[in-house]
Amino acid sequence: MNATPSSEPVPVNTDGILDRLAELRKADAPTHGGRVLSYVYDPGLAALDELAASAIRSVQHLNGLDPTTFTSIGVMERELLTFAGQVLHGDADVVGSVTSGGTESCTLAVKIGREDWRARNPRRAPGDRARIVIPTTAHAAFRKAAGLLDLDLDLVPVDPATGVPTAADMIARLGEDVALVVVSAPAYPHGAVDPVREVAAAASAQGIAVHVDACVGGWVLPFWEAAGGADVPDFDFRVPGVTSISADVHKYGYVPKGTSVLLVRGRDLQRHQFFSVTDWPGYPVVNATLAGSRSAGPLAAAWAVTQALGVDGYVALTRRCREATDVLAAQVDQIEGLTVLGSPDGPLLAVITDESVPEDRRVDPHLWADEVRTLGWVLQTQPGLVQSDGTRLPHTTHLTVTPVTADVVDELAGALVTAADRVRGTARPAPEQVLAHVLGTAAPGVDPHAALAVFDQADADAVWNIVRGALLDEGDGGPTVPTRLTPLLSLVEALPPHVSGRMLVEVVARISEPQSAPVEPTASAG
CATH class of the missing domain: 3.40.640.10 (Type I PLP-dependent aspartate aminotransferase-like (Major domain))
Known part of the structure; x- marks a missing residue:
């Protein structure tokens, strides 16, 4: 016997979905305009986006x-x-x-x-x-x-x-x-x-x-x-x-x-x-x-x-990257207390403290990046690292320069100077201080490193309770990553990798965990 296909319409309700997406997008870092110097690569050409x-x-x-x-x-x-x-x-x-x-x-x-x-x-x-x-x-x-x-x-x-x-x-x-x-x-x-x-x-x-x-x-x-x-x-x-x-x-x-x-x-x-x-x-x-x-x-x-750009298009865009990179590298090296690490071979810069100046004139790159963020620009902070031979790579702030940076380079350079002036001479929290705060071991005589043993037995909820209480901001929707990341990066340097990894995994994992309440069907589906 042949089955008769159902003529019942499929319930589809698109009302408000794209409006809600637009509202969610308002919380994202801007992908265009050159204000985020990591993660996104903006050529500044709307025609390429449309293509x-x-x-x-x-x-x-x-x-x-x-x-x-x-x-x-x-x-x-x-x-x-x-x-x-x-x-x-x-x-x-x-x-x-x-x-x-x-x-x-x-x-x-x-x-x-x-x-x-x-x-x-x-x-x-x-x-x-x-x-x-x-x-x-x-x-x-x-x-x-x-x-x-x-x-x-x-x-x-x-x-x-x-x-x-x-x-x-x-x-x-x-x-x-x-x-x-x-x-x-x-x-x-x-x-x-x-x-x-x-x-x-x-x-x-x-x-x-x-x-x-x-x-x-x-x-x-x-x-x-x-x-x-x-x-x-x-x-x-x-x-x-x-x-x-x-x-x-x-x-x-x-x-x-x-x-x-x-x-x-x-x-x-x-x-x-x-x-x-x-x-x-x-x-x-x-x-x-x-x-x-x-x-x-x-x-x-x-x-x-x-296909649209070809070699000539890429050369032209790279020229804009190179020009902006030159301006920013020169600007950083003119800021007392900061300098560019090494001799970069392209449009990526790592900025470190200039330790050749007196301590009270130095600028910590992480405090600097946090202050730059308050001025509307997002730089990327990178923790320091002790290598296997005992040498230490300094903590840095990273700038990825793109073609659109050339359009805003003067404004950005001014923000870099202003932020450095605000934090010059200020020391970031010592890793041991942050560690003691997180583990609640600020009392005299308590070794925060010994307290790390708690992580060997802690489950995901226990780790989350430590992280959310000590490092994250509390917003209307629950804990959020703080705007100022210096304490978090300082902690990463202080902790053994397996511990800092567990803590950061918990932060990222919680972002997209499903809600406990079931999703209600839409009106059209009822």
Whole structure:
């Protein structure tokens, strides 16, 4: 018997939904206008936003799982990778994939290195583990990848004055158990390019894969010199021994979030990143990336924007980045008590206290950033770190400069000066003071470090109660991250990583936890 399709209309009530979204968006940091110097990359061109949005809408129902069914996906990916390969001086042996972002690109690069190492060591003993060698400043994505892929992590200290490891220190860590060496172009924390050429030469001589993490620099450093900037150290496929490069299009490629490229020298090497299954009763599965089904929207937006800009467009935008970077770097160095760390190779600056001036004339970069925020600008604070060799990387404030910064650079520079004048000579809370406050151990004779043992037995609710009471502001909707982040960053420096990690996980996890009350059905559904 044939069933009769229901003619009952599907209840859909769109009233007020977009209005509520607009209201929620009011609490977000602004993504345009140059007031947030991290996370967002604004070219200042409304036409690119419209182009990207139209491209996303045109492919919003496509599934990137199968480019043999949705063939436009294969064409767009091929053309985006071709452009990226040309920009990074790849030849006919360089192939690649489009991924969801830098973390996925870096994880796949580590997977390639691991599988290549296993192929080169077929007689390894059971339980033998490979290492990946990375500088302390390499992106946290590599630490995540090492954990996911069961690899040992070998961290090489960097020079605290420059943020760059020496080639000799990197090369000294090489050995038969190394599956991958990672160098950055540039490293995000301080904006400097690692010694790619020297490390790649030594690693190549030992048959070790070398990945260049150019996630933040891959779409701006290739145009830096043409835009009037200083020479950039060689880092791309012109360097013998470089086997793979990651470059996020959603950073200085100026496209919506969700697009990175991973380029690999050699098809056989690149095939290690693939996953395939043909021995199950469903459709054959072949994935080039970690995801199966995936939206084609970010790819379409990236393809459209790169087609529109081309090399000339990227050079022009990079020139605006470079000009704004020069102005801000000069301004920071003119502020008594602050200075730029090292010699950055692009549009990323890390600002530290200038310890060459008297203590009462110094400016703490975290207090400075908090004060800058009160003037309407968001800078990114970064904690200090004691490296494995005992040297300490200073705590810094990070500025990511984008083309739109050039439109507001004078106003921003004035805010940087004003904020520094307000906090000059003020010391941030000592980590031990913040730790004692959080753990309630301010009483004389109580060792706050001994009290950390509470975290070894604490469950999620216990950790949350400590965090919310000591570090977070109480708003109408419950605890919120405070506007002034200096105490929180000071605490991160004071705590062992497993403890500070648990505390910050609890903060982030609570943001999106489901409400306890059930969602009521809409009137139209009743």
